[in-house]
Amino acid sequence: MSLTAILLQQLANGLILGSFYALVALGYSMVYGVIKLLNFAHGDLYMVGAFAGFGSLSLFSGWLGAGWAGIVPSILLSMLAVGMLGVAIDRVAYRPLREAPKLSVLITALAVSMLLENTVLAATGGQFTAFSTDLGFAGIDIGLVHVTYTQMVLVGTSVVLMVVLELFVSRTRYGRAMRAIAIDQDACRLMGIDVNRTIALTFFIGSALAAASGVLAGVYYGSINFFMGFLIGLKAFTAAVIGGIGNIPGAMLGGLLLGLLEAFGTQIPGIGGQWKDVFVFAFLILFLVFRPTGLLGKPVVERM
Template sequence: MTAFLQQLVNGLSLGSIYALIALGYTMVYGIIKLINFAHGDIYMLGAYCAFLITTYCGLGFIPALLISMVFCGVVGVLIERIAYKPLRHATRITALITAIGVSYVLEYATQYIMGSEVRTYPKLLTSASFHLGPVTITMQQVYIFVITVILMIVLQFIVQKTKMGRAMRAVSVDEDAARLMGIDVDKTISFTFLLGSALAGVAGVLVGIYYNSINPLMGMTPGLKAFIAAVFGGIGSIPGAMIGGLFIGIAETMVTAYGSSLYKDAIVYIILILILILKPAGLLGKNVREKV
C-alpha cells in the first residue's frame, strides 16, 4: 500500500505537467478547432529560456518562471500571426500540416542555436522532502502540483469571469456572429495562444527542474501525451484537460512501477484508443454536430 501511495504522488506530479501542456491544446482547439502540434515545442522553449536566464543571468526560480511565461506567450502569438492566421479559413488538414512544420522549425532552430546535446538543468528549488505518513514527498513535487492548480484556477477565472474570457467563449461558439457583435476575433485568438503558450512555458521549467535535464527534442513525446490527455478529458474543456493530464500521469507511473517502463508509452495510446471508441467526446466533452 505504501508503494502504491508513493507512485500515486509521483503520478500526480507528472500528470500536473501534462495538464499544463494539455490546457494549451484544449484552449486553442476550443477557439479555432486547430490541433497545434507545435505546442509541445513551445514547452521545450520555456525550459531553455529558464535555463539561459538562471545559468547566465543568475536569476532565481520565480523570475525565471515569469520570464519564460512571457517569452513563450510572445512566441505563441508570433506563431499564430505568421503561420496560422493566413490559414484560418483553409482546410483543417492544411493547418495540421503547417503545425507539424512549425514544430520541426522550432526543434531544429533550437538545435542549431543551442546544440543537440542534453543540458543539465540548474537546481532552482530545494531537494528537501518530508514524510506524510509512509509516503515521501519532495518540495519539487509540491511546487509542481500547487503551481498547476493555481494556474488552472486563474485560467478558469479568466475564461468565465473576464471580458476577454467571454469573448473567447463567444468566438468558440460562432466566430462570424462574434465579429458581428463587435468582438475583435483576431485579438481574441492571439490572446488564447498567449495564455496557452505561457502555460506550456511553465511546464517546461517544471520539467527541467524535476528531471534535471533538457534537450531540443524534449517536447515531442510529452506534447503528444498532453494532447491525448486533452482528448481524454474532453478537448475544449479546461477541467477536462486537468483531469486528463493527471490520469495519464498516474497511469504511466503505475505501469512503470508495476509492469515495465517499456510499456509506459504504450498505455497512453491504449487509453486514447479506448476513449475514442467508448466516449469520443472525452469525459467532460460534449458531442457537437458540425456542418459539412
C-alpha cells in the same frame, strides 16, 4: 519498500507528472476549443519554454541564486517570451490560413513544430542541457513517503495556474469573447469582438502555460533537450481527449489521470517502463472508441 509505500510513492509521482501534462493539455485544449486547430507546435513551445527558463535562470542565478528566488522570475520571463512567440507563430503561420481547409492548417502547424525543434537542435547540437538548481531534498514525510518541498511547489503552481485560467475564461470579458469565438466567429465579428486579437490572446495564454510547464519540468528532472516536447505534446493531446477536448477542467482531470495511469501502469507486473508509452496510446485509442467526447466533454459534431 512495502506495497503501500510503493503505491503512495507512485501516487506522488503520478500527480507531479500529471500536473505537467495538465498544464500542457490546457493550452492544447484552449487553442483547439477556440479555433479548432490541433497545434502540433504546442509541445515544442513547452520545450522552448524550458530552454528560455534555463537561459534566464543562468542570468538570474548570479544575483538571486538558483533557488526559488531565481526560479520564479525565470518562469515568469520564460512565460512572457514563449507567450509572445506563440502570438508571433499565430500571426505569421496560422492567421493567413484562417479560412483555408483544415488539412493546410494542420500541415502548417506541423511545419512550425519541425521548425522549432530543429532550430533548437541546431542551436544546442542535440545535447542534453543540465538544468541545475539549488533545490534540496528537504521535505516532509507523509506516512511512508517523503515528499520534497519542490514537489509540493510544482503541484501547487500547476493547480494555481489552472484555477486562475478557469476563472479567467469563465468570469472575464476576454474569456467570454473566447467562448463566443469557439461557437461562431462570424457572429462575433458582427458583435464587435476583435476576433484576431482574442485568438492572439488565446495563443499567448496557452503558450505561456506550456512554457511554465517546461521550466517546471526542467527544474524537476534536471535536464532538458530539443526533443522533450514531442512526446509530451502527444500525451497532452491524449489528456485533452480523455478530459474532453476544449474543456478546461477536463484538460486538468485528463492530465492528472494520465499521469497517475502512467505511474501505476508501469507497476503492473509484465508491463515494464519500456511499455509505458504504448500503454498511453492504447488508452487514447480505447477512449476514442468508447467515449470519444471524453469524461467531461459534450458530444462533438463535425462543423457543417
